[in-house]
Amino acid sequence: MLNQKYYGYGTAPSVIRELFAYGLEQAKIVGKDKVYDYSLGNPSIPAPAKVNDTIKKLVDEESSILLHGYSMAPGFESTREAIAANLRKRFNTNAKASELFMTCGCAPALISVACALTSEPDDNFVVIAPYFPEYNVFFKAGGGKVRRVAPDIPDFQINLEALEETVNHDTVAVVINSPNNPSGVIYTKETLEKIAAVLKKKSVKYGHPIYIVADEPYRELVYGDAKVTFIPEVYDDTIVCYSWSKSLSLPGERIGYVYVPEKCANGQALYATIAGAAREIGSVCPPTLIQRVVEECVDCEPDLLAYDENRNDLYNGLTEMGYECAKPDGAFYLFMKAPNGDDMAFSEAAKLEENILIVPGTGFGCPGYIRLAYCVSNKTIKDSMPGFKRLIEKYGK
């Protein structure tokens, strides 16, 4: 009687959750400062002060009935206009409020798009390894399939030949996540232009548009001189999914959007279809207080100094010991090769021998690699270095 797919989703073990829970238990035994938890992508820098200031201001000044009342299904007009203005200012786009649909975080944004684009059971979404494991849930939500492109090792750009082989007649979209979780790599403009060329050719060949779904929660987490290309600038048929979970350190507040440029193939119908899917999954009129907060804070920039310091200390520390990894330019992840080639075994050894909690790449579609989420204290990084040293001495070649 119970739906077996959902029973499976609800009971599937989660490597990340289990690592996290193990860490909490170990902390009781060895002390919190002796557990080095790189498992979760939960921001470790606080939200900009303006966020909490705005919350208090709104609570003091706005009518409770308006502040906590329903917005229209796609969100407040004023909120969407503020976001559109921010996009127009920063990118080569004439984004309009009517092209934005507010959602309860990035997950419902991706799911609504997946449902809207799926009309046949063979329809598929192409994802590029390494990728966020929940893509396997989100992009099947409309009843379609997920096809995977093998990782482009060791640079973690995109293997264009593999992409070209994977996109087929039933492909409705290619999912691009840059800066990437778990690699931290930013796809270059050149890479994206090549993808655009492939998809234009394939769209003509198969007689229907193949969209890019740009999953962009890490868009503002960029270090040094690195640049993130705004994908609608290089490919018209791009749908952008965004949340402020990382850029404003608000992952718990569930606020994001879908941006469907009118210039997209079937742009207005696509927007309506995404809105209809959002209705079925119950992600309409998202949290109103937080809508108003992002409206006022949309121009805030995250203070990335702490992440950047972590990034450098972790990357330099590990590579000096002999670990191999692509230097991450964005997000707050570092993706390194398991020194013994076996990500599952190495993660387990790090956990049991050193209380270092790191996530095997297998779940990201990239066995042999390990994800470290460096949204931790700098002390965690420094204190974990001797453990990493012992691990590579024991398990490295």
Add this chain to the structure above:
Amino acid sequence: MLNQKYYGYGTAPSVIRELFAYGLEQAKIVGKDKVYDYSLGNPSIPAPAKVNDTIKKLVDEESSILLHGYSMAPGFESTREAIAANLRKRFNTNAKASELFMTCGCAPALISVACALTSEPDDNFVVIAPYFPEYNVFFKAGGGKVRRVAPDIPDFQINLEALEETVNHDTVAVVINSPNNPSGVIYTKETLEKIAAVLKKKSVKYGHPIYIVADEPYRELVYGDAKVTFIPEVYDDTIVCYSWSKSLSLPGERIGYVYVPEKCANGQALYATIAGAAREIGSVCPPTLIQRVVEECVDCEPDLLAYDENRNDLYNGLTEMGYECAKPDGAFYLFMKAPNGDDMAFSEAAKLEENILIVPGTGFGCPGYIRLAYCVSNKTIKDSMPGFKRLIEKYGK
């Protein structure tokens, strides 16, 4: 290429939304105080002061990283424990935190339950007219069907014979919404016990449990001596879906839960299946600041004086003129008979001739009746009375 079901959902006209939009336009022409908008179920009393006080306290005292960070998928343990304690205190239940799953409002709660209980295309949910129109979307979300029980006119309790005929071998649940939207009627304990007896018999006959899905956002909006029965007390296989949208006047903040008592048939597996469905629709770890707020405000009681005054003035005013309606005991809706028998035409006449915005019952599965949402100012009620008088004089028998 676009999913036609979702395109339909995204472009379907909404009578309520169109009435509301018409009202905004008319207000520009005739003045806001000459438009009598009974269309929306948006609370008109502010949230209890403790809500905003708690928001400010949390923002001042709690770490931003914890306050705005992810909770676990089912919500904070402490929030769920506070809710369970409140349920234990008020009802004959031993509710536990582990039986509660927090959701982004009541819609995702109902949708997750619908998905969890649907495993075959013929599976159906029985809804009882008059019912919330979105049930037609929510309960089909898992791919199943909706079957309707005709309304029990004029009392709007439940026609048990009709229910018995409608429940069939493929029925997985009966949806009960009391206090009811749109009738404002509370199902008596006697009515609920009779339903329980029918469903027990039918469960045995068909060899599988038939659940009750109790949709209870109006549970605390009750007037006079009326009592709302907590349905798990009369029927073991009850799943409760709740939100604070109405009781704390927080509809925009998207916070609710599913309560799956362990004593339910397959209780623990059912909980896991609902959790899995919530994962697919992206309704996990709901808004954290607001989770913490309901944790602290769960014992707050709404100040219902204003609604009760509206209820009496509207009911007395209309019935004295000759309108027919069941006196509502709960929620903030009054459901009256269209004096000319034609709800669509009467609603249109009220709109065009008197700027009175009232919703036809057809969308609620009950043609010939009209819903008035009296979550408005008392002045709106008083000022609209002459218009109602003219309407019944013109269109009444």
